[in-house]
Amino acid sequence: MKPGIYENMTFADYQLIDARNWSKLKHMTFSPRHYLAALTDRKPSTVAQIAGQPFHCALLEANRWAGDFVVIPDNAPRKPTEAQWNAAKPSDNSRASMEWWSIWNKATAGAETIEREDQAQAQAMADAVRRDPIAAEFLKGARTELTMVWNDPRTGILCKGRADILGRALCDAKGTVSIDKWRFDRECARNQYFGQLAHYSSGVEALGIKVLGPPCIIACEIGPAHDVGVFRLQGEDFNVAMDEYNWLMDQLAECLKSGKWPGRYREIQSLTVPNFETQVEFENV
Numbered sequence: 001m002k003p004g005i006y007e008n009m010t011f012a013d014y015q016l017i018d019a020r021n022w023s024k025l026k027h028m029t030f031s032p033r034h035y036l037a038a039l040t041d042r043k044p045s046t047v048a049q050i051a052g053q054p055f056h057c058a059l060l061e062a063n064r065w066a067g068d069f070v071v072i073p074d075n076a077p078r079k080p081t082e083a084q085w086n087a088a089k090p091s092d093n094s095r096a097s098m099e100w101w102s103i104w105n106k107a108t109a110g111a112e113t114i115e116r117e118d119q120a121q122a123q124a125m126a127d128a129v130r131r132d133p134i135a136a137e138f139l140k141g142a143r144t145e146l147t148m149v150w151n152d153p154r155t156g157i158l159c160k161g162r163a164d165i166l167g168r169a170l171c172d173a174k175g176t177v178s179i180d181k182w183r184f185d186r187e188c189a190r191n192q193y194f195g196q197l198a199h200y201s202s203g204v205e206a207l208g209i210k211v212l213g214p215p216c217i218i219a220c221e222i223g224p225a226h227d228v229g230v231f232r233l234q235g236e237d238f239n240v241a242m243d244e245y246n247w248l249m250d251q252l253a254e255c256l257k258s259g260k261w262p263g264r265y266r267e268i269q270s271l272t273v274p275n276f277e278t279q280v281e282f283e284n285v
Contacts, residue, residue: 003158005207006147011162014147019160020252022199026192028248031264032255054114054122055175055220059129060144060164070111071119076100121222125175128226135218135228142167150206154246155253161200169232170204170215172197175222179229184219188231193217197233198245214238 001017027038057065077097084094104113114122129135146163165171174193176184188194197215204211214234221227233241255261 001149001158003150003207004148005209006149007143009147014160014162017147017149017160019149019158021160022192022196025199025248025252026195028251029192029195029244032251032261033263035252035255036261053112054118055125056145056164056173058122058126059173062126068111069114069119070108071116072104072113074116076104124224125220125222125226129173129218129220129228132228132230134230138165138167138169138171138216138218138230140167142171148200148203148207150203152202152249153206155249157249157253157256159199159203161203163200163203165218166204166209166211169211169213170197170200171230172200172215172217174217174219176219177222179219179221179227181229181231184229184231188217194233194237194241195245195248198238198241201238201242202245 001019024035024038028035054069057068061068077093077100080094080098080101084090085098087094090098130139142165144165146166148161148163150159151157152159163170164173172193176187178184197217201215214232215238216233217231219229219231
């Protein structure tokens with residue numbers, strides 16, 4: 001696919017684009033071997049990813065909400081287990097449950113089914129972001145869920161990214177347990193959000209998109225308070241994130257050229273006993 005910005009592209013079509021994205025590239029932080037394994041890994045979505053999908057849709061693609069998500073009725077029977085589906089002689093209750101879910105799955109084919117409380121949570125989070133005076137400024141006139149395809153200016157590698165919000169700044173929307181700055185900083189590091197912002201920022205620059213400020217994360221608490229915080233990656237922290245991202249791209253370029261995908265260590269490592277181990281008394285020595 002040619003470099004450019006593609007609006008109204010479904011996530012399914014985005015996934016088909018043959019280009020490098022952050023969800024795979026981030027594994028290069030462990031080693032090229034980890035990255036190579038991630039290319040063919042088909043791990044199921046995490047709980048956080050599943051919970052974040054309705055929030056993203058409610059906030060950024062409200063026009064697609066009704067078609068993408070359907071609420072499971074309150075009177076729906078318990079979803080049959082795999083064992084029940086495969087049972088040679090299912091009980092009457094299991095048979096009735098399987099019949100109900102077969103009809104439901106056929107009627108809602110192509111849509112994601114969610115519980116009523118998950119729908120209410122997603123809508124409440126989206127409403128909270130829209131009401132927040134700081135976050136709302138970044139939503140004004142912004143384009144959402146944009147697919148970007150670009151050639152990395154350093155390596156020429158074709159990359160892709162799906163920007164949540166692109167307006168006065170490049171923004172990513174995240175659901176989180178807490179927007180306490182100390183905790184959210186660590187969550188960003190643990191989940192490699194800094195690298196994700198650097199990846200998207202590289203695309204924005206390569207495509208010549210004009211933004212007014214550094215990239216941001218709009219975070220909304222999943223809990224009932226649904227408190228909202230806007231966190232900006234700027235100054236030296238932004239430079240560090242970009243330097244690390246460029247290093248990953250350089251590593252990828254080197255591996256693609258050589259065809260070699262080494263592991264984490266290139267030499268023998270020395271074992272180091274943690275301090276607490278030295279305090280243990282070994283009775284059987």
